[in-house]
Amino acid sequence: MAPKVLISDKLSAAAVQIFKDRGIEVDFQPDLGKDKDKLAEVIGDYDGLAIRSATKVTEKILENATNLKVIGRAGIGTDNIDKDAASKRGVIVMNTPFGNMITTAEHAIAMMFAVARQIPEASASTHAGKWEKSKFMGVELTGKTLGVIGAGNIGGIVCDRARGLRMKVLAYDPYLSQEKADSMGVTKVELDDLLGRADFITLHVPLTDQTRNILSKENLSKTKKGVRVINCARGGLVDEAALAELLQSGHVAGAAFDVFAEEPATENPLFNLPNVVCTPHLGAATTEAQENVALQVAEQMSDYLLTGAVTNALNMPSVTAEEAKIMGPWIKLSDHLGSFIGQMTDEPIKAINILYDGSVAEMNLEALNCAVVAGIMKRFNPETNMVSAPLTARERGIRISTTNQAQSGAFEGYVKVTVVTDARERSIAGTVFSDGKPRFIQIKGINIDAEIGRHMLYTTNEDVPGIIGTLGNTMGSNGVNIANFTLGRKTAKGEAIALLYVDAPVPDDVIGKLKATGMFQQVRPLQFDVA
Incomplete structure (x- = not known):
């Protein structure tokens, strides 16, 4: 459909x-x-x-x-x-x-011109039949210092345009490297330095807990007398009431706002003040x-x-269409690895450690991390997916770490997942074979080669004779058909595991019969989302 x-x-x-x-x-x-x-x-x-x-x-x-x-x-x-x-x-x-970077940057530059030369007020006066030439004395932009808060995509374009106007540009952005600042031709500064030196201040940051009221009453008081403030980014970045007071006192010479804390803005402390230019969120409003x-x-x-390609997502790593094709089996494997550990772990998880080895270490690890965590978190909420899983893990206080390394074994690439609880560490590793099918290759440090099916049964036991017969006889006599049977052990007569791929869920009474033999330390039915 x-x-x-x-x-x-x-x-x-x-x-x-x-x-x-x-x-x-x-x-x-x-x-x-x-x-x-x-x-x-x-x-x-x-x-x-x-x-x-x-x-x-x-x-x-x-x-x-x-x-x-x-x-x-x-x-x-x-x-x-x-x-x-x-x-x-x-x-x-x-x-x-x-899509609207240039348009928004151009609007900020236009607003800067408008407030520098009082163009809207001069236009309204002239339309009213007045000729108040001496009333509207403006300032040049050339030679002035522009403080840009946020030098990302849009802020970077504003910096470029401002340099073309022969302005000196200061940039405050915690994520701006010195090398990038040098290549942009701007001076990287701390916020207080920018506030004290800028003739014009323009904002180009998203609204977050860190940027909300970044131009607070306290920070606005640190600005140079005669400064002009432009906000074409997001409402809420500036304390509008505090700015209005400074405009009325004359400390701030002008302001140009396209965005407001409350929108649609029908009332605002900045409205009807002299030399304040306001537009109704027009930053992206070009054809x-x-x-x-x-x-x-x-x-x-x-x-x-x-x-399945993900582009410009705010709550999910980007995955190109080409990556989606190549990574599809690895994402499925990662989900299966997480699902195995999630189904095997009853106590609270403190940490999830993910190792990527060989060819898979060169892939989009953020997406694979999400798949692993989703597989684990499904134990707690079956509706969990790659988008919701990291948030669910974070809410539970689970630490997630990633390690990648060059090929270190017989497989071209593999993924190993380890969870840490107060009681133990539990790990599983898997790979994708040339047929595109995921396989489990190691559980608890024991090497295996297990095909993954929708319905499986996992057991642990001491390596003694009779295990295979007991499993086979119990399953067969109770109508459970085994599609695939994988065994592994650490050493002779040491710890051993079995992983059975069965055609249907193993009934509870059969699980009970296996446990009653006294031959198994664990008997755990498992289910996987296999297409």
């Missing part, structure tokens, strides 16, 4: 056509996002949801999204999506961070940008629903 996508905001006809051309059933209802009750009523019918900013994807909406696999936001900001709730339900959240982000989100969502 073809995937089904709902578009609940205004997207271009070309984006709608992309879904159709890719064989995806699309329901285009551009005003539905404004009706949260109606959206909650119908969302369960869809595999994908494509939105802009008007649709609010709340926890309540997601509770009804029983089939939803991906949310695509045509644009950068995802404040209108409850990402934690989406992750818990295993829904990928994508955005389109590159080119709107078309670009719409087409981009349609392609990304289609790729994921049809091929």
